[in-house]
Amino acid sequence: MLVASAKSDSPSAERVALATQELKSTLDHKIVTNAVIRSQHANVTTYLPNEPADVVVFAETVADVQQAVRICAAHKVPVIPWGAGTSLEGQVNAPFGGVCIDLSRMNRxxxxxxxxxxxxxxxxxxxxxxxxxxxxxxxxxxxxxxxxxxxxxxxxxxxxxxxxxxxxxxxxxxxxxxxxxxxxxxxxxxxxxxxxxxxxxxxxxxxxxxxxxxxxxxxxxxxxxIPEAISAAVCPFPSIEAACNAVIMTIQCGIPVARIELLDEVQVRASNAYAKLALAETPTLFLEFHGTEASVHEQADRFGTIAAEFGGGPAAFAVKPEERTKLWQARHDAYWSALPLRPGAKAVATDVCVPISRLAECVMETKRDIEEMGLVAPIVGHVGDGNFHTTLMVDHDDPADVEKAHHYMKRLVARALAMGGTCTGEHGIGQGKMGYMAAEHGEAALDVMRAIKRTLDPDNIMNPGKIVAI
Amino acid sequence: MLVASAKSDSPSAERVALATQELKSTLDHKIVTNAVIRSQHANVTTYLPNEPADVVVFAETVADVQQAVRICAAHKVPVIPWGAGTSLEGQVNAPFGGVCIDLSRMNRxxxxxxxxxxxxxxxxxxxxxxxxxxxxxxxxxxxxxxxxxxxxxxxxxxxxxxxxxxxxxxxxxxxxxxxxxxxxxxxxxxxxxxxxxxxxxxxxxxxxxxxxxxxxxxxxxxxxxIPEAISAAVCPFPSIEAACNAVIMTIQCGIPVARIELLDEVQVRASNAYAKLALAETPTLFLEFHGTEASVHEQADRFGTIAAEFGGGPAAFAVKPEERTKLWQARHDAYWSALPLRPGAKAVATDVCVPISRLAECVMETKRDIEEMGLVAPIVGHVGDGNFHTTLMVDHDDPADVEKAHHYMKRLVARALAMGGTCTGEHGIGQGKMGYMAAEHGEAALDVMRAIKRTLDPDNIMNPGKIVAI
Known part of the structure; x- marks a missing residue:
């Protein structure tokens, strides 16, 4: 870098110390260096190692953020923004140390x-x-x-x-x-x-x-x-393929479903146990319809006809808010419901997305992989978009198990990419998926991303080590 | 630029001549330098001067485009892409000369x-x-x-x-x-x-x-x-304000209108004459509903109730395809229908967009301006988005008239920006609106755009003189 100053030649620890001193002198009580707090701000709910920042700034105003960033920029110290700590690919880790800016107090x-x-x-x-x-x-x-x-x-x-x-x-x-x-x-x-x-x-x-x-x-x-009428439904299918084909037909017919979620039979079993449901343990769609009373009825009727065509149904409807809440809570708790399936193991959420025409094939090949590799990994999916997750249970203390998990995840991403899909539908790249960027985008497109990063953040202080390396 | 070669120091004409020679030797019969063709490829249907490129390349394949761009890049000659020539802000002009790449043959x-x-x-x-x-x-x-x-x-x-x-x-x-x-x-x-x-x-x-x-x-x-059922409607209102308020209520109620277009009474008069319609000459909404038969009926009924609340209606429905086509053709011909309103003048389409809560106010202040300045400028709007156009008739041979038009347009954009809107809802910046970019975005955001342009196109060969100057 032609613009490099003496500071960037200083050891990282020295620059961080200088930045911390300035942060303390200007932002005072909003600065925390306690190890527990720092660790809590790095990498929750992922398989990646915890890499804490050196300092956490509890910003309360835009001016606080600007002040903290200016100090970090002057000392070329990394800045890691933090919201609620629910990211899944190590987005909040601080692999090069630096200053975590906690934005949770900016909640107006x-x-x-x-x-x-x-x-x-x-x-x-x-x-x-x-x-x-x-x-x-x-x-x-x-x-x-x-x-x-x-x-x-x-x-x-x-x-x-x-x-x-x-x-x-x-x-x-x-x-x-x-x-x-x-x-x-x-x-x-x-x-x-x-x-x-x-x-x-x-x-x-x-x-x-x-x-x-x-x-x-x-x-x-x-x-x-808020829609005038909301109706949720649970619809069992004889197979993953039948469920996926019903989804494709539903989308093609223009039924404006608000939600259409797949749970494989393993996930249904886990949810039955965790959320005290009593669903048939077969591939199942959870749906929600939004609209006027008449429109919601019409949508549900039409979906019912499509489901029957593929051997699915009958759908059970949940119209009362508390029934719907219970259903969606069970869906959202898929991650937690998987934990008892393999005591001692931790869950890793995968996240590929493919064109919907390839979805059944992709899910079924993935299930075959899970079975053949002897893994525990229930499947849930936002199938209307072609996006699905496997909640892979991994024993992090067993190197062979970790190795097997990585092998499985690489095969999963390769399968999705070969089908015209993406390595992440919604979790992001973070640290966890940087290795797939070139395969998905090609070097020339990745060069465009690198050029943008380099020109907008020439000293690479903003959340470095995520998305693209420059 | 550190990477500048001798070529960039050569006069522009010399570089263009070298590029043209190379283009001819490699792309042969796809190259045209005829003045009429060059002029046709620059700046149609706008008030901006015609600024033709030096050469037009009729690309047939991606490889043709790559070849042409590589030659232009080597000689640092501008490249101007061309599709159908329907842009409205001089996007296809070549203010610094260069090579127009006509993509119309790439139509597979x-x-x-x-x-x-x-x-x-x-x-x-x-x-x-x-x-x-x-x-x-x-x-x-x-x-x-x-x-x-x-x-x-x-x-x-x-x-x-x-x-x-x-x-x-x-x-x-x-x-x-x-x-x-x-x-x-x-x-x-x-x-x-x-x-x-x-x-x-x-x-x-x-x-x-x-x-x-x-x-x-x-x-x-x-x-x-394609929706199962489509129904179009024309609904008169006593005032612009009443029409806009009906639009706001329609959107807020979640009626999924596919189209909701405003024509002021001047435009209705012009369309009656041009498209041989017989509409009441008052502010009018053109609408379209898409859905199932039942849903389209329900949407239309609900809209009818809302319109009546604001003193509008009754709506006339066009269900047959040929009736709908006639209606939307009349809407699309707004530009042409304005021409007879001031013979000898040319039309300039303006294009601001504001938050919908400010729409009625913005349209009415604009109408007041039109009246007070003695302009001819019917109004049409994609009012569901807060976007509206005035078709301003300008005598380009009368400097005072041109000056007045510019004054009006500046006031229009300033009004939209002051209401939290944008200087262009859909026509783009091109050459025509570059002057408003700083007012809309602020210098710091504009610097981000400039940095992106500079890093991705360091020699500024891609359609230079549009959007941002670097």
Missing amino acids: IVAVNSEDLDCVIEPGVTRKRLNEELRDQGLFFPIDPGADASLGGMVSTRASGTNAVRYGTMKDNVLSLDVVTPSGELITTATRARKSSAGYDLTRLYVGAEGTLGIVTGITLKLYG | IVAVNSEDLDCVIEPGVTRKRLNEELRDQGLFFPIDPGADASLGGMVSTRASGTNAVRYGTMKDNVLSLDVVTPSGELITTATRARKSSAGYDLTRLYVGAEGTLGIVTGITLKLYG
Whole structure:
């Protein structure tokens, strides 16, 4: 680097010490260096090693974030943004140390513009709290990754989840972002207009960038009216293939399902045990329909006809809110329900996504792999989008088991890529999937990503060691 | 530039001559230097001066595009991509000369994946032809900017139009792009998976980049099943405000209108004359409902109730395809219908977009301006998105009239920005709106755009003089 100053030649520890001293002198009581706190801020719920930052800054304002970033920039010290710690690919780890900026105290709902169906919030607001605050106004924010993630984190991993088949992903539901750049400047990526053709789409550049290009400090989200009628359904199928074919037909017929989720028979068994359900232990779809009373009835009827064509059904409907909540809680608890299947092992959530025409084939080949390799790995999927997860149980104390898990995951990604799919539908790259980037994108496209990272963050201080190495 | 060779110090004409010679020796009969052809490829239907390229290359394959770009890159000669010539802000002009790459012969529909509801096409395919080819399979591509634009052009300007309120814009309907970079390399921005969190969103970076970062040579689009039932309606209102308030209520109630378009009374009068309609000459909404028979009826009923609440209606319905076609043709011909309102003048289409809560106010203030300045400028709007156009009639031979038009347009953009809107909802920046970029985005965000442009196109050869100056 031609611009390298003396500081970047200093040992990392010395630069961190200088930065910490400045942070303490300016941000004072918002700074924590306690080992437990630092460790809690690194890498929860993943198979990756815990790599804590040197300092945690509990930012309360945009100015705090700017101040912290400016100090880190001056000393070329890494900055790792943190929301709720629910990421799954090591996005919050600090492999080169540095300063973790905890944004959970920046949790104000700044404005709800009900006429415009949008809201302006800070990044630390979590999904559940946002919906609690919106309910009284008859509004909701649909994106639902299961975990009670922060919206800043959901922006940064381009999260989606069970509702994406109807409402899209974070990419489709962010109108604008405030971002603190690696030099500490504050930019706004767009206006509140519903659409714009005014230059490069900076909003979509930062959505999914996992904090490697800047820190999201403000978010304008699209909102939706709470549907007049909601009906959920559980529909058993004789096979994975039959269930997937029913999904394809449902989407092709334009039935606007709000959710259409697959659980394989292993997952159904686990959920029966964990959530005290009494479902038939066969591949099963969980569905939800949103609309007017009449439309929800019509959608459910049409789906029932399609399910029957593929040997599925009859569907059991859950119309009461508490029944629906129980059902979706069971679906969201898939991760936890898998844990008792192999006591002592930890769960690793995989996350591929393929064109829907290849979904049945991909799921079935994956199941064959699971059986042949003797693994425990129930399957759940946002099948309307072609996205599915296996909850792989791994004994981290057994090197052979870890090796087998890696072998399985590599084969899974290779299978998805060969079918025209992606190595991650919604969890992101983080540290865990960097090794697949070249295979998915090709070196030339990856060079474009590297060029963007290099030009916007020339000192590589923003969440380094994630997405792309430069 | 450290990498600058002797070539970049040569006069522009010399570099163009060398590039032309090489183009002729390799691409032979695909090269045209005829003045009429060059002029036809620059700046149609806008108020900007015609600035032709020095050479037009009629590319037939991706390899042709790569070859042409490599030659231009070697000689640091500008490259201007061309699709159908329907852009409105000078996107196809060549202010610094150079090589226009005409992509209209790259018009193959490579694959229609009906199970996945997507297709792979070349950039020269036009909107109408795509839908003709899809019809037999019961599929359609909804984005409809009115003009029969090429899909490559629609990608590049982030086009939308009448259907965006239901189906989104090009940003929401492109799954992946093939792009020839400024050095002539070919990249693919994404897989055919419906969603992905695998790194920076290169697809959305090139959507709306107007060819300033690379040339789109392949497009994977989302498709939709042709709705079972379609019904169009025309609904008169006593005032602009009443019409806008009915639109807000319709959107808030979650009625999934496929189209909801405003015509002010001046436009209705013009359309009556041009398209031989017999509508009441008052602010009017044109609507379209898509769904099942039952759902379309229910949507129309609910809209009727809302319209009545605001003093509008009764709505007249057009259910037969030929009636609907006549109606939407009249809407699409708004531009042409305005021409007879001021013989000798030319039409300039303006294009602001504001949060929908400000729409009535913005349209009414704009109408007041039009009246007070003595302008002729009917108004049409994609009001479900808060986007509206005035078709401003300007006598280009009268400097005072041109000056007045510029004054009006500046006031219009300033008004939209002050209301939290954008200077362009769908036409793009091109040359015409570069002057508003700093006011809309701020210098720091504009610096991010400039940095991206500079790093991906360091010699500034890709459509220079558009979007951002570097």
